[in-house]
Amino acid sequence: MMFRKNEKETATTAPSAAPKAMPARSVPPSLAGVKHIVAVASGKGGVGKSTVAANLAFALKQRGYRVGLMDADIYGPSQPGMLGAGSDKAAITDDQKLTPVSRHGIDFISIGLLIDEDTPVIWRAPIAMKMIMQFIGAVEWGERDFLLIDLPPGTGDVQLTLAQQAALTGAVIVTTPQDVALGVAKKGLRMFEQVNVPVLGIIENMSGFTCTHCGKTTAIFKEGGGRTMAERLGVPFLSAIPLDPEIMMSGEQGAPVVSASPDSEPSRAFLKVADRLAEEITRRQACDGTEPLALELTDDRTLTIDWPGDLRTRHTAYHLRKSCTCANCIDEDTGRQLLDPSRVPLDISITDIKPVGRYGLSITFSDRHSTGIYTFDHLRSIDEGDSAEDRPPSFDV
Numbered sequence: 196m197m198f199r200k201n202e203k204e205t206a207t208t209a210p211s212a213a214p215k216a217m218p219a220r221s222v223p224p225s226l227a228g229v230k231h232i233v234a235v236a237s238g239k240g241g242v243g244k245s246t247v248a249a250n251l252a253f254a255l256k257q258r259g260y261r262v263g264l265m266d267a268d269i270y271g272p273s274q275p276g277m278l279g280a281g282s283d284k285a286a287i288t289d290d291q292k293l294t295p296v297s298r299h300g301i302d303f304i305s306i307g308l309l310i311d312e313d314t315p316v317i318w319r320a321p322i323a324m325k326m327i328m329q330f331i332g333a334v335e336w337g338e339r340d341f342l343l344i345d346l347p348p349g350t351g352d353v354q355l356t357l358a359q360q361a362a363l364t365g366a367v368i369v370t371t372p373q374d375v376a377l378g379v380a381k382k383g384l385r386m387f388e389q390v391n392v393p394v395l396g397i398i399e400n401m402s403g404f405t406c407t408h409c410g411k412t413t414a415i416f417k418e419g420g421g422r423t424m425a426e427r428l429g430v431p432f433l434s435a436i437p438l439d440p441e442i443m444m445s446g447e448q449g450a451p452v453v454s455a456s457p458d459s460e461p462s463r464a465f466l467k468v469a470d471r472l473a474e475e476i477t478r479r480q481a482c483d484g485t486e487p488l489a490l491e492l493t494d495d496r497t498l499t500i501d502w503p504g505d506l507r508t509r510h511t512a513y514h515l516r517k518s519c520t521c522a523n524c525i526d527e528d529t530g531r532q533l534l535d536p537s538r539v540p541l542d543i544s545i546t547d548i549k550p551v552g553r554y555g556l557s558i559t560f561s562d563r564h565s566t567g568i569y570t571f572d573h574l575r576s577i578d579e580g581d582s583a584e585d586r587p588p589s590f591d592v
């Protein structure tokens with residue numbers, strides 16, 4: 196990414212140049228034949244992440260992809276139960292490799308296939324980390340279009356190591372309507388950002404709300420929370436999965452709903468997620484990365500960005516400042532705008548721009564506000580075009 200300030204004087208606040216080059220991720224040989232490795236993550240437990248992972252695997256399979264599923268939840272593996280593998284054990288080959296177990300046409304692996312059901316799974320963190328690394332390297336996946344990794348919930352070291360070591364194509368974040376608190380999803384997003392793993396989208400899973408006092412479960416359907424969150428975080432919204440007892444029932448009976456009743460409404464929702472996920476991956480490959488090719492700041496007020504694929508977007512400092520989504524400007528829990536837009540000076544300018552990971556820009560404005568992060572995905576999707584300031588004569592076409 197090149198940065199050019201279209202001004203005669205040399206800027207004392209010259210933004211740092213290209214983002215730090217990351218060391219090439221080494222791919223474990225066991226994953227070499229896998230085209231896309233996608234982590235299914237959640238900022239916290241209890242959002243139905245494993246159910247989503249299993250059904251998404253079946254939905255991708257139904258679309259004709261060769262799919263594997265890795266249950267990396269070493270603390271509470273749930274895929275063996277969900278896929279009806281009961282007390283099955285994974286076979287270990289002579290050279291200490293693991294052969295995935297096949298259920299309903301999906302090959303999967305889980306810590307639960309290696310240990311006895313009644314063995315308490317209590318790993319101390321360093322052991323857990325070593326275990327998960329061996330686990331990633333030990334499974335013979337062969338040729339696959341997709342490998343889905345059901346990550347443990349949360350954003351701890353195990354998740355971070357996995358995201359870093361498994362050569363991920365990207366991650367999807369599962370959330371629920373109750374979980375629209377931006378903080379939780381943001382935490383997940385930051386974790387992947389730290390290791391340069393793109394977030395391919397957010398899935399809103401409609402789980403019921405269980406009262407902690409009386410244990411009564413109430414269906415809450417508050418549509419749009421996930422979509423709003425995705426928009427605000429600048430990542431695609433993949434779809435909402437309806438709250439449907441069939442999803443849970445099928446899981447309990449050892450066959451995910453997409454496998455058990457492929458024509459049902461919940462199955463169609465999972466197919467939509469699968470299609471959008473595949474589309475998003477294709478789109479990202481097509482533009483050969485999502486980072487800007489060049490940035491140019493004109494008169495400290497108009498930011499012009501050139502993107503791969505012959506796309507140019509223009510942004511005014513005024514609009515960028517007004518649409519800041521940092522915690523000071525937007526209430527993370529309610530999504531209410533805390534910034535009074537009328538207090539943004541019309542002549543506000545940009546004093547500094549720094550890349551954030553390979554993911555977005557941190558912009559400092561003349562009012563000293565600098566806490567907002569503008570994701571590339573978001574910037575690419577908005578173009579103020581004609582409403583931006585007119586091109587100065589020095590503008591290079």
Ligand SMILES: [Zn+2]
Nearest residue numbers: 406408409410
């Ligand atoms: Zn209650």
Ligand SMILES: [Zn+2]
Nearest residue numbers: 519521524567
């Ligand atoms: Zn802000």
